Amino acid sequence: MTAPTLGLVTIGQAPRTDLSDDLRAFLGGLRTVQHGALDEDDFTGAAAERTRAELAPADGEAPLVSRLRDGSSVVLGHEALAPRMRAAVARCERDGATATLLLCTGNFPPVPATRPLLHAEPLVQHGVRAMAGTDPVGIVCPLPAQRADVRRRWSRLLPGHVLAEAADPYAPDAAEQVAGAARRLTGAGARRLVLDCIGYTEAHRAAAACAVPVLLARALAVRLAAEAACASRPTAP
Missing domain, CATH: 3.40.50.2300 (Response regulator)
Known part of the structure; x- marks a missing residue:
């Protein structure tokens, strides 16, 4: 029998260390796995400016903001995030998530999943x-x-x-x-x-x-x- 596991997908980078203390209080020992939509993006050195430009909101898009591993933040667009979100959800399911939560109160289009997928909004x-x-x-x-x-x-x-x-x-x-x-x-x-x-x-x-x-x-x-x-x-x- 598989232990219940909550997948957590941030629109920024995982792990979200700013969530750790609160999660312990909210989850009561439930196992979690974390993945970020931007885990594979490069925000270091000369690549940082190019990456931020690629992820920026398109004209007319409402902006989103999230946290990177180094504690800084990045402003994002829904369109740029969509394929990255799909990949992060798949990684959570690969790691045993019995349900996955999208950790963003923005409004996203459907994301493919084989197990329950919950949207924070x-x-x-x-x-x-x-x-x-x-x-x-x-x-x-x-x-x-x-x-x-x-x-x-x-x-x-x-x-x-x-x-x-x-x-x-x-x-x-x-x-x-x-x-x-x-x-x-x-x-x-x-x-x-x-x-x-x-x-x-x-x-x-x-x-x-x-x-x-x-x-x-x-x-x-x-x-x-x-x-x-x-x-x-x-x-x-």
Whole structure:
């Protein structure tokens, strides 16, 4: 009988050491395997600028941002990521994943998989919808250029008013940025906050602490995906 294993696919590079402490709390000992869409891309020396240009968003694409192994961040486009995501999912399944989670709250086209494949965005969005009801919700996203797209996508799902502010989870002053975004959103009437990027940590949730509940995307997505990995465990004949 195969042990339940959750595959984790980041749109950046694995391992995501910034996830490690939170994962231990979320997973309760569940085995994981990690692969990144950019694991085989070269961000060193003279190749770095060329690689970043190849991965940049196409005209009209909403940008994505993720973390590299060295702790820096990179801005990405969905089109450039698509084939890399497919390869990373296949590597997770090769390594025994009974279910795989795409660690990004962006909106991706279908990715081929032979076992359950979960997208963080719907897990997070529908979890928030179940808890928020008609309350105004404030969304914190990484980049100012994402605000309009983020607000539009959340507004299609939530019945209440949606506001959005930016705070870069990979910046040296990330905690201060998150705290500032939380103040602006609650000042504008938000009754709940969502830190809507896998890059936001429990420390960022603490930085955003205010008089309203703060929901963390990585916590919602990983906890629900862990249930799927356990439920997908093959049974003995």
